[in-house]
Structures are given as structure tokens and as C-alpha cells.
Amino acid sequence: MHLNPYGEYAVLLAASLANDWPADRAGIVARTRDFGMTVDFPAASEDHLRVRGVIDDWLTVVDEPDPHRRADILNDHMATASAYPRLTDHHDEGWHLHYRSDDARSLPHVLFAVISVGTALHVSTRGMHRLRRCAAGETPGDPCSAVVVDITRNGRQRYCSVRCANRAAVRRHRARGTADG
Ligand SMILES: [Zn+2]
Ligand SMILES: [Zn+2]
Numbered sequence: 001m002h003l004n005p006y007g008e009y010a011v012l013l014a015a016s017l018a019n020d021w022p023a024d025r026a027g028i029v030a031r032t033r034d035f036g037m038t039v040d041f042p043a044a045s046e047d048h049l050r051v052r053g054v055i056d057d058w059l060t061v062v063d064e065p066d067p068h069r070r071a072d073i074l075n076d077h078m079a080t081a082s083a084y085p086r087l088t089d090h091h092d093e094g095w096h097l098h099y100r101s102d103d104a105r106s107l108p109h110v111l112f113a114v115i116s117v118g119t120a121l122h123v124s125t126r127g128m129h130r131l132r133r134c135a136a137g138e139t140p141g142d143p144c145s146a147v148v149v150d151i152t153r154n155g156r157q158r159y160c161s162v163r164c165a166n167r168a169a170v171r172r173h174r175a176r177g178t179a180d181g
Pocket of ligand 2 (some may be wrong): 134135136137144145146159160161162
């Protein structure tokens, strides 16, 4: 994967895995392909479980509202993954940066490195607030807990979908109606 300067694909991949968790390892690998990763991962029996752990760790970033604490968690993740840049030119792809060593190729490790760096790029270039849970789920009883990665121009995306935005709008309308009489 060539991380673009905004880290967009890696953070969208993380959100996709969080919002629609694959049933098995093959499903995770297929998802990495969908988001542009071309790495071949050596198979390990624990991969499915360990990638779930990577996503759960990433959700602690999503759920940390304080920007400084959010940065601390991401810095900690990048340090744990040794996710500093290395120049590489495998498969005639041209010289590009990897954020892991060549011998750290397991599926969980590569995802941990690429997702933590991608998320750090995303929040540092687009804005610390552009990663959150769907605002519809803030209403007690609402079932949505989807992650929203805001890559819009104006940076005001609060809902994961039109459906959730509409449901919240209907609730606001009803609440006003009750208040009015
Ligand atoms: Zn590469
Ligand atoms: Zn939603």
C-alpha cells in the first residue's frame, strides 16, 4: 500500500473493518485488497483474533475525545509497531515508504503499523476531530455505533449514513414539536 499524504485509505480500511467485521481471515485479506494493499501475508492461525485486537486498540483512538490524549495513544501505537518510515522498492512498484521492517509481515502487524500511521496522517493533515462515532448513536437507545472518517471538504460529517442523519433529524423535529406544545 502506498499511503497517500492524507492516510486516507488506511483509516478508511480500519473503519471498514470496525463497522463490518469479516467472519474469517480470508475476509480480512479481501478487505485489505479492496483498500489497495498488495502485500502477501504469511498465514497464521491467530490472525483473525489478533487483527480484532488491532481494531479494538484503534477504537480506543476513535473513542478518545481529548486531542492530546488521542495523540498520546497514536504515538504509543506507532512506537509499539516500530512504525517509522523505511524506503523500499519491492515488486518494481517504484521507491516508496513502508512503516514497518521487511521481516514484520504478519497480517496483524502490518495492519497495526499501517492503520496507526494512516490515522496519524489523517488527523494531522485533515484535523484531529475528523474521526468519531456516528452522532446518531449519541441518543440513548439508538443502535448505531459506526465509526465515521470525515474526508469531506468542509469537515462537518457527523453521521455514518444518510439513514442515520435522517433518523436524527426526525428525532430533533419530534423533540421540537413536543416542546412547542
Ligand atoms: Zn509497498
Ligand atoms: Zn450511523
